Amino acid sequence: MTDAALSQGPTSRGGPSYWPIWRAIGKWAGLFMLGLIYFPLVWLMLLSFSANPLSGIPGSFTSTHFRALFASTDWHQPLLASVVIGLIVGLVCAVVATVVGRAVPSLARPGRTLLLFVLPLFVPGMSMGAALFIFARSVLDLKLGFWSIALGHFVWAFPFALLIILVVTTRFDHRLVEAGRDLGASGWRVFWDIEFPILMPGIVSAALFGFLMSFNEVMRTIFLRGTAETMPVWNWVQAAAQQSQVPIIFALSTIVLAVTLPLLCGVFWLLFAKLDKS
Protein backbone atom coordinates (compact mmCIF):
# COMPACT_ATOMS: atom_id res chain seq x y z
CA MET A 1 0.00 0.00 0.00
CA THR A 2 2.67 2.44 1.10
CA ASP A 3 5.02 1.26 -1.60
CA ALA A 4 2.37 1.72 -4.28
CA ALA A 5 1.58 5.23 -3.08
CA LEU A 6 5.29 6.08 -3.03
CA SER A 7 5.97 4.80 -6.52
CA GLN A 8 3.07 6.85 -7.87
CA GLY A 9 4.43 9.90 -6.08
CA PRO A 10 5.70 12.44 -8.58
CA THR A 11 3.61 11.41 -11.58
CA SER A 12 0.17 11.81 -9.99
CA ARG A 13 0.46 15.12 -8.22
CA GLY A 14 -2.80 15.98 -6.53
CA GLY A 15 -3.69 12.34 -6.13
CA PRO A 16 -5.81 10.00 -8.21
CA SER A 17 -9.05 11.64 -7.02
CA TYR A 18 -8.07 14.91 -8.68
CA TRP A 19 -10.25 15.38 -11.75
CA PRO A 20 -7.79 16.13 -14.60
CA ILE A 21 -9.98 18.80 -16.17
CA TRP A 22 -9.21 21.14 -13.27
CA ARG A 23 -5.62 21.20 -14.28
CA ALA A 24 -6.55 22.22 -17.82
CA ILE A 25 -8.98 24.87 -16.56
CA GLY A 26 -6.34 26.20 -14.19
CA LYS A 27 -3.82 26.41 -16.95
CA TRP A 28 -6.07 28.31 -19.37
CA ALA A 29 -7.47 30.62 -16.68
CA GLY A 30 -3.94 31.41 -15.62
CA LEU A 31 -2.83 32.16 -19.18
CA PHE A 32 -5.88 34.37 -19.67
CA MET A 33 -5.05 36.33 -16.53
CA LEU A 34 -1.42 36.77 -17.54
CA GLY A 35 -2.65 38.13 -20.86
CA LEU A 36 -5.08 40.48 -19.15
CA ILE A 37 -2.25 41.83 -16.99
CA TYR A 38 0.52 42.18 -19.52
CA PHE A 39 -1.25 42.81 -22.83
CA PRO A 40 -2.38 46.36 -21.94
CA LEU A 41 1.13 47.19 -20.75
CA VAL A 42 2.74 45.96 -23.92
CA TRP A 43 0.01 47.72 -25.95
CA LEU A 44 0.74 50.98 -24.15
CA MET A 45 4.44 50.63 -24.89
CA LEU A 46 3.72 49.97 -28.55
CA LEU A 47 1.37 52.96 -28.74
CA SER A 48 3.99 55.22 -27.22
CA PHE A 49 6.16 54.44 -30.23
CA SER A 50 3.30 54.81 -32.74
CA ALA A 51 2.70 57.83 -34.94
CA ASN A 52 -0.98 58.05 -34.04
CA PRO A 53 -1.43 56.68 -30.51
CA LEU A 54 -4.91 58.09 -30.05
CA SER A 55 -6.21 55.71 -32.69
CA GLY A 56 -5.54 52.92 -30.24
CA ILE A 57 -3.85 50.80 -32.90
CA PRO A 58 -0.06 50.63 -32.96
CA GLY A 59 1.57 51.31 -36.29
CA SER A 60 4.20 53.35 -38.15
CA PHE A 61 6.64 53.34 -35.29
CA THR A 62 8.41 56.57 -34.42
CA SER A 63 10.20 58.17 -31.50
CA THR A 64 8.47 61.55 -32.05
CA HIS A 65 6.61 61.45 -28.74
CA PHE A 66 9.72 60.68 -26.82
CA ARG A 67 11.46 63.60 -28.48
CA ALA A 68 8.49 65.82 -27.68
CA LEU A 69 8.65 64.58 -24.11
CA PHE A 70 12.35 65.36 -23.75
CA ALA A 71 11.84 68.76 -25.36
CA SER A 72 9.26 69.70 -22.77
CA THR A 73 10.28 70.62 -19.21
CA ASP A 74 6.79 70.65 -17.70
CA TRP A 75 7.12 67.17 -16.29
CA HIS A 76 10.53 67.68 -14.68
CA GLN A 77 9.17 69.28 -11.54
CA PRO A 78 6.55 66.57 -10.83
CA LEU A 79 9.04 63.80 -11.58
CA LEU A 80 11.62 65.36 -9.28
CA ALA A 81 8.99 65.72 -6.53
CA SER A 82 7.94 62.09 -6.94
CA VAL A 83 11.49 60.79 -6.91
CA VAL A 84 12.54 62.83 -3.88
CA ILE A 85 9.39 61.99 -1.91
CA GLY A 86 9.83 58.35 -2.94
CA LEU A 87 13.44 58.33 -1.74
CA ILE A 88 12.52 59.92 1.58
CA VAL A 89 9.58 57.54 2.10
CA GLY A 90 11.69 54.53 1.11
CA LEU A 91 14.50 55.46 3.48
CA VAL A 92 12.24 56.31 6.42
CA CYS A 93 10.18 53.18 5.79
CA ALA A 94 13.30 50.99 5.83
CA VAL A 95 14.62 52.49 9.06
CA VAL A 96 11.33 52.60 11.00
CA ALA A 97 10.13 49.22 9.72
CA THR A 98 13.46 47.66 10.73
CA VAL A 99 13.25 49.08 14.23
CA VAL A 100 9.62 48.00 14.65
CA GLY A 101 10.06 44.72 12.77
CA ARG A 102 12.89 43.59 15.04
CA ALA A 103 10.69 44.15 18.09
CA VAL A 104 7.49 42.49 16.83
CA PRO A 105 8.67 38.82 16.91
CA SER A 106 9.66 39.15 20.57
CA LEU A 107 6.18 40.30 21.63
CA ALA A 108 4.03 37.95 23.67
CA ARG A 109 1.16 38.35 21.19
CA PRO A 110 2.59 39.57 17.91
CA GLY A 111 -0.62 38.79 16.00
CA ARG A 112 -2.70 41.60 17.46
CA THR A 113 -0.02 44.23 17.10
CA LEU A 114 0.59 43.13 13.56
CA LEU A 115 -3.11 43.38 12.73
CA LEU A 116 -3.17 46.97 13.99
CA PHE A 117 -0.22 47.79 11.77
CA VAL A 118 -1.62 46.11 8.69
CA LEU A 119 -5.20 47.35 9.04
CA PRO A 120 -4.46 50.64 7.17
CA LEU A 121 -4.04 48.54 4.03
CA PHE A 122 -7.80 47.96 4.13
CA VAL A 123 -8.83 51.53 4.97
CA PRO A 124 -10.15 53.13 1.76
CA GLY A 125 -7.66 55.56 0.29
CA MET A 126 -10.27 58.31 0.28
CA SER A 127 -10.96 57.99 3.99
CA MET A 128 -7.27 57.83 4.85
CA GLY A 129 -6.56 60.75 2.52
CA ALA A 130 -9.29 62.91 4.07
CA ALA A 131 -8.23 61.95 7.60
CA LEU A 132 -4.59 62.76 6.91
CA PHE A 133 -5.64 66.02 5.22
CA ILE A 134 -7.36 67.16 8.42
CA PHE A 135 -4.54 65.83 10.58
CA ALA A 136 -1.77 67.51 8.58
CA ARG A 137 -3.57 70.83 8.34
CA SER A 138 -5.17 71.32 11.73
CA VAL A 139 -3.12 69.15 14.08
CA LEU A 140 0.36 69.40 12.57
CA ASP A 141 -0.33 72.84 11.10
CA LEU A 142 1.50 71.81 7.94
CA LYS A 143 1.20 73.80 4.77
CA LEU A 144 -0.18 71.30 2.26
CA GLY A 145 2.44 70.32 -0.26
CA PHE A 146 5.66 68.37 -0.33
CA TRP A 147 5.86 67.32 3.33
CA SER A 148 2.18 66.51 3.76
CA ILE A 149 2.39 64.28 0.68
CA ALA A 150 5.49 62.59 2.10
CA LEU A 151 3.68 62.00 5.40
CA GLY A 152 0.66 60.51 3.64
CA HIS A 153 2.88 58.26 1.52
CA PHE A 154 4.81 57.11 4.56
CA VAL A 155 1.62 56.12 6.37
CA TRP A 156 0.49 54.28 3.25
CA ALA A 157 3.78 52.50 2.54
CA PHE A 158 4.79 51.61 6.10
CA PRO A 159 2.57 48.51 6.53
CA PHE A 160 3.99 47.02 3.34
CA ALA A 161 7.53 47.75 4.45
CA LEU A 162 6.82 46.22 7.85
CA LEU A 163 5.40 43.04 6.33
CA ILE A 164 8.52 42.69 4.17
CA ILE A 165 10.85 43.28 7.12
CA LEU A 166 8.94 40.71 9.15
CA VAL A 167 9.78 38.08 6.55
CA VAL A 168 13.43 38.41 7.56
CA THR A 169 13.12 39.31 11.25
CA THR A 170 10.86 36.38 12.10
CA ARG A 171 13.34 34.03 10.44
CA PHE A 172 16.32 35.59 12.19
CA ASP A 173 17.98 33.24 14.65
CA HIS A 174 18.67 35.14 17.85
CA ARG A 175 21.19 32.58 18.96
CA LEU A 176 23.52 34.20 16.43
CA VAL A 177 23.41 37.39 18.49
CA GLU A 178 24.36 35.40 21.57
CA ALA A 179 27.18 33.73 19.67
CA GLY A 180 28.47 37.13 18.60
CA ARG A 181 28.38 38.52 22.11
CA ASP A 182 29.98 35.35 23.41
CA LEU A 183 32.86 35.82 20.95
CA GLY A 184 33.48 39.27 22.36
CA ALA A 185 31.45 41.67 20.22
CA SER A 186 29.61 44.62 21.72
CA GLY A 187 25.87 44.98 21.12
CA TRP A 188 26.52 47.56 18.41
CA ARG A 189 29.15 45.41 16.69
CA VAL A 190 26.83 42.38 16.75
CA PHE A 191 24.12 44.42 15.07
CA TRP A 192 26.36 45.67 12.26
CA ASP A 193 28.37 42.48 11.75
CA ILE A 194 25.69 39.86 12.14
CA GLU A 195 22.11 41.04 12.37
CA PHE A 196 22.19 43.82 9.78
CA PRO A 197 23.80 41.80 6.95
CA ILE A 198 21.36 38.96 7.51
CA LEU A 199 18.36 41.32 7.56
CA MET A 200 19.79 43.31 4.63
CA PRO A 201 17.69 41.79 1.81
CA GLY A 202 14.53 42.63 3.76
CA ILE A 203 15.68 46.15 4.57
CA VAL A 204 16.57 46.90 0.97
CA SER A 205 13.30 45.41 -0.22
CA ALA A 206 11.36 47.51 2.28
CA ALA A 207 13.10 50.64 1.02
CA LEU A 208 12.43 49.76 -2.64
CA PHE A 209 8.83 48.89 -1.89
CA GLY A 210 8.38 52.10 0.09
CA PHE A 211 9.74 54.03 -2.87
CA LEU A 212 7.40 52.29 -5.31
CA MET A 213 4.33 52.68 -3.11
CA SER A 214 5.05 56.38 -2.84
CA PHE A 215 5.92 56.80 -6.50
CA ASN A 216 2.62 55.30 -7.65
CA GLU A 217 0.33 56.91 -5.06
CA VAL A 218 -2.53 59.12 -6.33
CA MET A 219 -5.56 58.91 -4.05
CA ARG A 220 -3.99 60.27 -0.85
CA THR A 221 -1.86 62.70 -2.81
CA ILE A 222 -4.98 64.37 -4.20
CA PHE A 223 -6.06 65.26 -0.67
CA LEU A 224 -2.66 66.24 0.61
CA ARG A 225 -0.95 67.94 -2.31
CA GLY A 226 -2.20 71.48 -1.99
CA THR A 227 -0.78 72.88 -5.24
CA ALA A 228 2.19 70.51 -5.45
CA GLU A 229 2.21 67.91 -8.20
CA THR A 230 3.67 64.45 -8.23
CA MET A 231 4.34 62.45 -11.34
CA PRO A 232 1.13 60.36 -11.40
CA VAL A 233 -1.02 63.35 -10.45
CA TRP A 234 0.54 65.43 -13.22
CA ASN A 235 -0.02 62.61 -15.70
CA TRP A 236 -3.62 62.34 -14.72
CA VAL A 237 -4.24 66.08 -14.82
CA GLN A 238 -2.57 66.41 -18.22
CA ALA A 239 -4.43 63.48 -19.71
CA ALA A 240 -7.73 64.79 -18.40
CA ALA A 241 -7.16 68.38 -19.49
CA GLN A 242 -5.85 68.22 -23.04
CA GLN A 243 -5.79 65.44 -25.57
CA SER A 244 -2.67 66.78 -27.29
CA GLN A 245 -0.64 65.73 -24.24
CA VAL A 246 -1.76 62.11 -24.33
CA PRO A 247 0.98 60.79 -26.62
CA ILE A 248 3.59 62.31 -24.32
CA ILE A 249 1.87 60.73 -21.31
CA PHE A 250 2.08 57.38 -23.08
CA ALA A 251 5.79 57.87 -23.61
CA LEU A 252 6.30 58.93 -20.01
CA SER A 253 4.28 55.99 -18.69
CA THR A 254 6.41 53.68 -20.76
CA ILE A 255 9.57 55.10 -19.23
CA VAL A 256 8.15 54.86 -15.71
CA LEU A 257 7.11 51.29 -16.37
CA ALA A 258 10.54 50.42 -17.70
CA VAL A 259 12.05 51.72 -14.46
CA THR A 260 9.61 50.38 -11.86
CA LEU A 261 9.06 46.87 -13.19
CA PRO A 262 12.72 45.82 -12.95
CA LEU A 263 12.86 47.44 -9.50
CA LEU A 264 9.96 45.28 -8.34
CA CYS A 265 11.55 42.18 -9.83
CA GLY A 266 14.69 43.12 -7.91
CA VAL A 267 12.74 43.31 -4.68
CA PHE A 268 11.33 39.84 -5.04
CA TRP A 269 14.64 38.42 -6.15
CA LEU A 270 16.36 39.91 -3.10
CA LEU A 271 13.62 38.81 -0.76
CA PHE A 272 13.14 35.26 -1.92
CA ALA A 273 15.87 33.99 -4.23
CA LYS A 274 18.81 35.57 -2.42
CA LEU A 275 17.42 34.87 1.04
CA ASP A 276 16.79 31.20 0.47
CA LYS A 277 20.38 30.67 -0.59
CA SER A 278 21.87 31.95 2.64
Added chain:
Amino acid sequence: MSAEPMLEAMDVVHRYGLVTALANVSLTAGRGEFLTILGSSGSGKTTLLRVISGLEMPKSVRRLRIGGVDVAGLPPSKRSCTTVFQSYALFPHMSVIENVMYGLRIRNVNREEATRAARQALAMVQLEHKGDRRIAQLSGGERQRVALARAVVTRPSILLLDEPLGALDERLRQDMQLELVQLQRSLGMTFVYITHSQEEALTMSDRVVLMSHGRIVQSGAPLDLFDRPGSRFAAEFMGYENILPGTLRGQDRGYAVVDLPGGVQVRGVAMDAASQPGAAVAVAVRAERLSPGANGPAVSNVLPATLTNKLYRGKYTDLTVATAAGSMRLRRWENTPLGETISSVTWKAEDCVVLAASDKS
Protein backbone atom coordinates in the same frame (compact mmCIF):
# COMPACT_ATOMS: atom_id res chain seq x y z
CA MET B 1 46.35 21.78 38.13
CA SER B 2 47.39 24.97 39.89
CA ALA B 3 46.05 26.20 43.20
CA GLU B 4 44.13 29.05 41.63
CA PRO B 5 40.97 27.59 40.06
CA MET B 6 40.22 28.64 36.50
CA LEU B 7 36.52 28.84 37.22
CA GLU B 8 35.00 29.75 40.52
CA ALA B 9 31.24 30.15 40.81
CA MET B 10 29.90 30.39 44.35
CA ASP B 11 26.26 30.28 45.41
CA VAL B 12 24.68 31.01 42.06
CA VAL B 13 20.94 31.64 42.37
CA HIS B 14 18.75 32.13 39.33
CA ARG B 15 15.01 32.13 38.78
CA TYR B 16 12.74 32.40 35.76
CA GLY B 17 9.65 34.02 37.24
CA LEU B 18 8.69 31.69 40.07
CA VAL B 19 10.71 28.74 38.79
CA THR B 20 14.05 28.28 40.49
CA ALA B 21 16.57 27.35 37.83
CA LEU B 22 19.64 27.38 40.06
CA ALA B 23 19.48 27.06 43.84
CA ASN B 24 22.79 28.06 45.44
CA VAL B 25 24.95 26.14 43.02
CA SER B 26 28.71 26.30 43.53
CA LEU B 27 31.16 25.06 40.96
CA THR B 28 34.90 25.23 40.52
CA ALA B 29 37.16 23.96 37.76
CA GLY B 30 40.93 23.74 37.77
CA ARG B 31 43.34 24.75 35.03
CA GLY B 32 43.24 22.19 32.23
CA GLU B 33 40.39 20.25 33.79
CA PHE B 34 37.69 18.55 31.72
CA LEU B 35 34.61 19.13 33.83
CA THR B 36 31.29 17.68 32.76
CA ILE B 37 27.95 18.86 34.02
CA LEU B 38 25.54 15.98 33.65
CA GLY B 39 21.78 16.25 33.96
CA SER B 40 18.47 15.83 32.21
CA SER B 41 16.70 18.71 30.50
CA GLY B 42 15.41 21.16 33.08
CA SER B 43 18.13 20.28 35.56
CA GLY B 44 19.60 23.78 35.27
CA LYS B 45 22.81 22.73 33.54
CA THR B 46 22.36 24.98 30.52
CA THR B 47 21.34 27.90 32.75
CA LEU B 48 24.53 27.42 34.74
CA LEU B 49 26.57 27.50 31.56
CA ARG B 50 24.82 30.68 30.42
CA VAL B 51 25.50 32.29 33.78
CA ILE B 52 29.20 31.49 33.40
CA SER B 53 29.34 32.84 29.84
CA GLY B 54 27.38 35.93 30.83
CA LEU B 55 24.49 35.36 28.44
CA GLU B 56 22.30 35.10 31.53
CA MET B 57 22.68 37.39 34.54
CA PRO B 58 21.97 35.45 37.74
CA LYS B 59 19.62 36.78 40.41
CA SER B 60 22.52 36.57 42.84
CA VAL B 61 26.00 35.13 42.99
CA ARG B 62 28.50 35.32 45.85
CA ARG B 63 31.53 35.03 43.66
CA LEU B 64 32.08 34.50 39.94
CA ARG B 65 35.67 34.39 38.72
CA ILE B 66 37.15 33.24 35.43
CA GLY B 67 40.92 32.86 35.35
CA GLY B 68 41.10 34.73 38.64
CA VAL B 69 39.21 37.75 37.27
CA ASP B 70 35.94 38.79 38.90
CA VAL B 71 33.39 38.69 36.06
CA ALA B 72 30.13 38.99 38.01
CA GLY B 73 28.24 41.80 36.30
CA LEU B 74 30.51 41.86 33.25
CA PRO B 75 28.93 41.38 29.82
CA PRO B 76 29.82 38.19 27.91
CA SER B 77 32.17 40.11 25.62
CA LYS B 78 34.39 40.99 28.61
CA ARG B 79 34.78 37.41 29.86
CA SER B 80 37.62 35.11 28.94
CA CYS B 81 35.39 32.23 27.92
CA THR B 82 33.65 31.17 24.74
CA THR B 83 30.82 28.77 24.04
CA VAL B 84 30.27 25.98 21.54
CA PHE B 85 26.52 26.15 21.17
CA GLN B 86 24.27 23.15 20.75
CA SER B 87 22.89 24.73 17.57
CA TYR B 88 26.48 25.74 16.60
CA ALA B 89 25.11 29.25 15.87
CA LEU B 90 27.48 29.75 12.94
CA PHE B 91 27.02 32.97 11.00
CA PRO B 92 25.32 31.95 7.74
CA HIS B 93 26.40 35.06 5.82
CA MET B 94 30.10 34.45 6.44
CA SER B 95 32.40 31.82 5.01
CA VAL B 96 33.95 29.18 7.23
CA ILE B 97 37.19 31.09 7.71
CA GLU B 98 35.35 34.37 8.36
CA ASN B 99 33.38 32.61 11.07
CA VAL B 100 36.55 31.36 12.71
CA MET B 101 38.22 34.77 12.38
CA TYR B 102 35.35 36.70 13.89
CA GLY B 103 36.56 36.63 17.48
CA LEU B 104 40.01 37.80 16.38
CA ARG B 105 38.65 40.62 14.25
CA ILE B 106 36.61 41.82 17.23
CA ARG B 107 39.88 41.95 19.16
CA ASN B 108 41.39 44.08 16.38
CA VAL B 109 43.94 41.47 15.38
CA ASN B 110 45.23 42.47 11.93
CA ARG B 111 43.89 40.59 8.99
CA GLU B 112 46.97 38.53 8.07
CA GLU B 113 47.58 37.38 11.60
CA ALA B 114 43.88 36.59 12.09
CA THR B 115 43.83 34.60 8.85
CA ARG B 116 46.91 32.64 9.91
CA ALA B 117 45.44 31.86 13.34
CA ALA B 118 42.10 30.90 11.80
CA ARG B 119 43.79 28.55 9.32
CA GLN B 120 45.67 26.96 12.17
CA ALA B 121 42.45 26.47 14.13
CA LEU B 122 40.78 24.95 11.08
CA ALA B 123 43.73 22.62 10.58
CA MET B 124 43.35 21.55 14.19
CA VAL B 125 39.83 20.31 13.42
CA GLN B 126 40.88 18.92 10.00
CA LEU B 127 38.98 21.47 7.96
CA GLU B 128 41.90 23.42 6.49
CA HIS B 129 40.61 22.84 2.94
CA LYS B 130 37.11 24.12 3.60
CA GLY B 131 37.88 27.65 4.72
CA ASP B 132 36.16 29.25 1.74
CA ARG B 133 32.97 27.22 1.92
CA ARG B 134 29.64 28.66 2.97
CA ILE B 135 28.19 27.30 6.19
CA ALA B 136 25.22 25.90 4.30
CA GLN B 137 27.59 23.67 2.31
CA LEU B 138 28.89 21.85 5.39
CA SER B 139 27.66 18.65 7.00
CA GLY B 140 26.55 18.55 10.62
CA GLY B 141 29.87 17.17 11.81
CA GLU B 142 31.82 19.80 9.89
CA ARG B 143 29.69 22.59 11.34
CA GLN B 144 30.41 21.23 14.77
CA ARG B 145 34.14 21.44 14.06
CA VAL B 146 33.87 24.98 12.74
CA ALA B 147 32.03 26.00 15.90
CA LEU B 148 34.81 24.43 17.91
CA ALA B 149 37.56 26.18 15.92
CA ARG B 150 35.74 29.51 16.19
CA ALA B 151 35.48 29.17 19.95
CA VAL B 152 39.10 28.17 20.68
CA VAL B 153 40.85 30.50 18.22
CA THR B 154 40.84 33.38 20.71
CA ARG B 155 42.49 31.17 23.38
CA PRO B 156 39.90 31.70 26.10
CA SER B 157 40.58 30.63 29.69
CA ILE B 158 37.56 28.37 29.61
CA LEU B 159 35.71 26.69 26.77
CA LEU B 160 32.04 26.06 27.48
CA LEU B 161 30.40 23.29 25.45
CA ASP B 162 26.62 23.01 25.47
CA GLU B 163 25.73 19.49 24.34
CA PRO B 164 27.91 19.95 21.26
CA LEU B 165 27.52 16.38 20.05
CA GLY B 166 23.75 16.22 20.55
CA ALA B 167 22.87 16.67 16.89
CA LEU B 168 25.38 14.17 15.48
CA ASP B 169 24.77 10.53 14.67
CA GLU B 170 26.11 7.70 16.82
CA ARG B 171 29.35 6.92 14.96
CA LEU B 172 30.38 10.54 14.53
CA ARG B 173 29.58 11.24 18.16
CA GLN B 174 31.95 8.56 19.35
CA ASP B 175 34.74 9.80 17.09
CA MET B 176 34.19 13.37 18.21
CA GLN B 177 34.29 12.36 21.88
CA LEU B 178 37.83 11.10 21.40
CA GLU B 179 38.83 14.11 19.32
CA LEU B 180 37.48 16.55 21.88
CA VAL B 181 39.48 14.92 24.65
CA GLN B 182 42.66 14.98 22.54
CA LEU B 183 42.05 18.61 21.66
CA GLN B 184 41.48 19.52 25.27
CA ARG B 185 44.69 17.76 26.33
CA SER B 186 46.78 19.41 23.61
CA LEU B 187 45.42 22.89 24.29
CA GLY B 188 45.58 22.44 28.06
CA MET B 189 42.37 24.47 28.17
CA THR B 190 39.71 24.18 30.85
CA PHE B 191 36.60 22.59 29.34
CA VAL B 192 33.18 22.80 30.95
CA TYR B 193 31.06 20.32 29.05
CA ILE B 194 27.32 19.91 29.29
CA THR B 195 25.56 16.70 28.42
CA HIS B 196 22.62 14.52 29.33
CA SER B 197 24.50 11.41 28.24
CA GLN B 198 26.20 9.49 31.04
CA GLU B 199 28.31 7.70 28.45
CA GLU B 200 29.82 11.01 27.26
CA ALA B 201 30.36 12.13 30.84
CA LEU B 202 32.16 8.91 31.75
CA THR B 203 34.39 8.64 28.71
CA MET B 204 35.54 12.24 28.48
CA SER B 205 35.73 13.91 31.85
CA ASP B 206 38.21 14.36 34.65
CA ARG B 207 35.31 15.15 36.93
CA VAL B 208 31.56 14.89 36.62
CA VAL B 209 28.95 17.05 38.32
CA LEU B 210 25.46 15.59 38.37
CA MET B 211 22.65 18.16 38.48
CA SER B 212 18.95 17.86 39.15
CA HIS B 213 16.29 20.51 39.73
CA GLY B 214 18.79 23.34 39.92
CA ARG B 215 21.04 21.64 42.45
CA ILE B 216 24.25 19.66 42.36
CA VAL B 217 23.36 16.13 43.39
CA GLN B 218 26.79 14.59 43.26
CA SER B 219 30.24 15.48 42.07
CA GLY B 220 33.28 13.32 41.62
CA ALA B 221 35.47 11.23 39.33
CA PRO B 222 33.55 9.43 36.57
CA LEU B 223 34.13 6.04 38.20
CA ASP B 224 32.85 7.30 41.54
CA LEU B 225 29.63 8.40 39.97
CA PHE B 226 29.35 5.19 38.02
CA ASP B 227 30.06 2.79 40.86
CA ARG B 228 29.19 4.80 43.95
CA PRO B 229 26.06 6.86 43.30
CA GLY B 230 25.17 8.72 46.49
CA SER B 231 21.42 8.85 46.08
CA ARG B 232 18.56 7.02 44.50
CA PHE B 233 18.32 9.73 41.83
CA ALA B 234 22.01 9.40 40.98
CA ALA B 235 21.70 5.60 40.77
CA GLU B 236 18.70 5.85 38.45
CA PHE B 237 20.36 8.50 36.31
CA MET B 238 23.59 6.51 36.05
CA GLY B 239 21.62 3.59 34.71
CA TYR B 240 21.26 1.21 37.64
CA GLU B 241 18.72 -1.29 36.35
CA ASN B 242 18.01 -2.97 39.68
CA ILE B 243 16.89 -0.90 42.63
CA LEU B 244 15.25 -3.00 45.33
CA PRO B 245 13.47 -1.73 48.46
CA GLY B 246 14.68 -3.09 51.83
CA THR B 247 15.20 -2.41 55.52
CA LEU B 248 18.60 -1.62 57.03
CA ARG B 249 19.63 -4.26 59.58
CA GLY B 250 23.06 -3.05 60.62
CA GLN B 251 26.77 -3.04 59.68
CA ASP B 252 29.02 -5.99 59.11
CA ARG B 253 32.72 -5.87 58.15
CA GLY B 254 32.27 -2.42 56.60
CA TYR B 255 29.18 -3.35 54.62
CA ALA B 256 25.58 -2.42 55.25
CA VAL B 257 23.34 -5.40 55.87
CA VAL B 258 19.85 -5.13 54.40
CA ASP B 259 16.73 -7.30 54.81
CA LEU B 260 14.97 -7.71 51.48
CA PRO B 261 11.31 -8.70 51.21
CA GLY B 262 11.11 -12.49 51.21
CA GLY B 263 13.53 -12.79 54.12
CA VAL B 264 16.87 -12.73 52.32
CA GLN B 265 19.74 -10.67 53.71
CA VAL B 266 22.16 -8.88 51.33
CA ARG B 267 25.24 -6.73 51.86
CA GLY B 268 26.32 -3.64 50.05
CA VAL B 269 28.39 -0.47 50.31
CA ALA B 270 26.61 1.99 52.60
CA MET B 271 26.26 5.35 50.79
CA ASP B 272 24.02 7.07 53.30
CA ALA B 273 25.67 7.43 56.71
CA ALA B 274 22.53 8.93 58.21
CA SER B 275 20.42 5.76 57.86
CA GLN B 276 19.88 4.00 61.19
CA PRO B 277 19.04 0.30 61.59
CA GLY B 278 15.34 -0.16 60.82
CA ALA B 279 15.33 2.60 58.19
CA ALA B 280 13.89 2.03 54.74
CA VAL B 281 16.73 1.79 52.19
CA ALA B 282 17.22 0.94 48.52
CA VAL B 283 19.71 -1.62 47.23
CA ALA B 284 21.06 -0.79 43.77
CA VAL B 285 23.08 -3.05 41.49
CA ARG B 286 23.83 -2.98 37.77
CA ALA B 287 22.47 -5.70 35.48
CA GLU B 288 25.95 -6.62 34.23
CA ARG B 289 27.21 -7.19 37.78
CA LEU B 290 24.63 -9.90 38.42
CA SER B 291 25.36 -13.49 37.52
CA PRO B 292 23.17 -16.56 37.58
CA GLY B 293 23.91 -19.43 39.96
CA ALA B 294 24.96 -19.63 43.59
CA ASN B 295 28.71 -20.31 43.28
CA GLY B 296 30.05 -16.82 43.90
CA PRO B 297 32.96 -15.59 46.06
CA ALA B 298 32.83 -15.36 49.83
CA VAL B 299 31.17 -12.00 50.43
CA SER B 300 28.38 -12.36 47.96
CA ASN B 301 24.69 -11.93 47.89
CA VAL B 302 22.48 -14.74 46.72
CA LEU B 303 18.80 -14.41 45.86
CA PRO B 304 16.57 -17.29 44.71
CA ALA B 305 15.18 -16.44 41.30
CA THR B 306 13.30 -17.83 38.34
CA LEU B 307 13.81 -16.79 34.73
CA THR B 308 10.79 -14.97 33.28
CA ASN B 309 12.06 -13.32 30.12
CA LYS B 310 15.02 -13.33 27.77
CA LEU B 311 15.81 -10.52 25.33
CA TYR B 312 18.55 -10.94 22.74
CA ARG B 313 20.09 -7.53 22.04
CA GLY B 314 22.90 -8.42 19.68
CA LYS B 315 26.01 -7.67 21.73
CA TYR B 316 24.43 -9.01 24.90
CA THR B 317 21.37 -10.74 26.26
CA ASP B 318 19.09 -9.23 28.87
CA LEU B 319 17.47 -11.71 31.24
CA THR B 320 14.59 -10.84 33.51
CA VAL B 321 14.19 -12.91 36.66
CA ALA B 322 11.52 -12.88 39.35
CA THR B 323 12.69 -12.88 42.99
CA ALA B 324 10.87 -12.47 46.27
CA ALA B 325 12.32 -8.94 46.47
CA GLY B 326 11.02 -8.00 43.05
CA SER B 327 11.87 -8.39 39.40
CA MET B 328 15.58 -8.03 38.45
CA ARG B 329 17.54 -7.70 35.25
CA LEU B 330 20.77 -9.52 34.34
CA ARG B 331 23.00 -8.75 31.41
CA ARG B 332 25.05 -11.59 29.91
CA TRP B 333 27.76 -10.94 27.35
CA GLU B 334 28.47 -14.56 26.46
CA ASN B 335 26.04 -16.71 24.53
CA THR B 336 23.59 -18.37 26.85
CA PRO B 337 22.57 -22.01 26.35
CA LEU B 338 19.08 -22.33 24.96
CA GLY B 339 17.42 -24.41 27.61
CA GLU B 340 19.11 -22.59 30.50
CA THR B 341 17.26 -22.44 33.79
CA ILE B 342 18.14 -20.08 36.61
CA SER B 343 17.53 -20.91 40.24
CA SER B 344 19.29 -17.95 41.82
CA VAL B 345 21.20 -14.75 41.09
CA THR B 346 24.34 -13.60 42.82
CA TRP B 347 26.46 -10.47 43.09
CA LYS B 348 29.38 -9.13 45.08
CA ALA B 349 28.73 -6.83 48.01
CA GLU B 350 31.20 -4.26 46.61
CA ASP B 351 29.24 -4.10 43.35
CA CYS B 352 26.14 -2.95 45.09
CA VAL B 353 25.25 0.25 46.93
CA VAL B 354 22.80 0.82 49.77
CA LEU B 355 21.03 4.17 49.49
CA ALA B 356 18.39 6.12 51.38
CA ALA B 357 15.00 4.90 50.13
CA SER B 358 13.93 8.36 49.00
CA ASP B 359 15.93 11.46 48.20
CA LYS B 360 15.76 14.30 50.68
CA SER B 361 15.13 17.12 48.22
